[in-house]
Amino acid sequence: MNDLPNVENNQSMKKVFSRIGLAYFIMLALDVLFSRLIGVYFHKAGITDPNSWLTYLSSMIPLWGIGFPVCLLILKGIQKISPEEHNIKAFNLVKTYLSLTAVMILGNIIGIITSSIVGKIAGGNLTNTTMNMISEQELLPSFLFAVIFGPIMEELAFRKVLLDCAGKYSKKYAIILSGIMFGLFHLNLFQFFYAAALGMVFAYIYLSSGKIRYTICL
Template sequence: MERTAKQTFSAVGLAFFTYIAVSFVMQIIFAMVIYSMVDIHNPPSWAMWISSVVPMYCIAFPIFIIMIKRVPTEPFVETRTLGFGGWLKFFVLTEFAMVAGSIVASSVGKIFERVNVNTNATMESLTSTNSVLAPIVLVILAPIIEEFLYRKFLIDRLHVYGGKVAVVTSAAMFALFHGNFSQVFYTFLMGLVWGYVYYKTGKVIYTIIMHMLVNLGGSVVAVYLINNLNRFDLSHMDMAALISYPEALFAMVGILLYALIIFGLAIAGLVCFIVGFKNRSYSQERLELPKEGRVATVCLNVGMILFLLGCVAQFVLSIFNGLIK
């Protein structure tokens, strides 16, 4: 059984490594072609999105599907349907995971700042553009494709070796795939929530909607509110000036309301986590891996090692990208 499991994890890891490698190579080629046709000193905002998204979603993703389809799937032992109340419980858990992970990322970012590295550089480059493609990619395309990648295609093939193994592996690979320290912590925690939801329901639509809402809030709404507030020099405004300048006041109120909503949802998620933690459960799977040697079986194989090396390379590139001048 251990040999079969290693072969499965290796095949899965190789498919994901190929997705990363093909995306990287094709992004370089697309960037060279696209940026040779535009003003390199003032490139249009669509250039970055086309050169990064088309290679990933139109070239690497189909190749990934061909490879992952060779790995057999097995039906879930049992699944259930989530009502709105159940879905909402896991959504607030998602918000708690996002806030908790972001706090950890902020702490790590402060450590890196001491050596002049900006760990938010990758996210800043993604959210700084005002291209109409940004919300389409971040709110629609990315959630759909990433949920199929890291929930459906992955957990469908790994849960037979243990539900917990599949969920944790899914969350870890999802987090490492993002390749930067500003996202790795909260994506791992959210991945645990979403992986569990998919494992218990077998319906990826639940996690796609959660993913879309999180990206809408964090990558579109929050960015718009922050950019809107940054238009004003608040350092020279007292309360009287703010009241007499309604646009600045509304911008500040918008930020405060957004923060209250997010932290309110996160607190509700913390309560759900404390109350429901003991109620989590995993079915007994046909090829359940023993606890002893479980990590070695999952990680110490050619495919997973290549995937980890590919992710490490992305982290190194993000560090170089984040060097503070």
């Protein structure tokens, strides 16, 4: 579809993009709300040091068990069109993987510098709470939830679902939206820049290939 939509399509695009924004905002709000409620319950129950399985479940259930289903319900009325499927050669996937590594390193550096500047302005030190939490957990649950389950769900939510809703209006804007929302959902400056950049690259790959398995594997 042409990335220069006419007036009618532009109005439809604004409505759809606004609905997408609302759906993912509610998804995030529910995640934060129920995570806080679980934290309050742990405190009252005297659970001060939950094991790794409980830690991951208490963070995954609010987002993927509550927030994401509600998000899907809000997006239910939007017509979803998957991109045409095309194969990507193995050599090109390897090149993409190497490029993604460079993007992650650069984005991480930008995130660290930005967080340091913001921390100094605010008079404190910002910490990468997500990475700190993962580093303290056991290997098996970390592998299952942080390496397998989490990334698969992220690709389904921020590439498959989002782009099937938005890609038909403007691939360019859909790619930008996918990346920025993916970055914002990480909820910290350390991860925002590289997550947003990776999200845009993954969005481009999915819209070009029509196959979500490529971005999941990467």
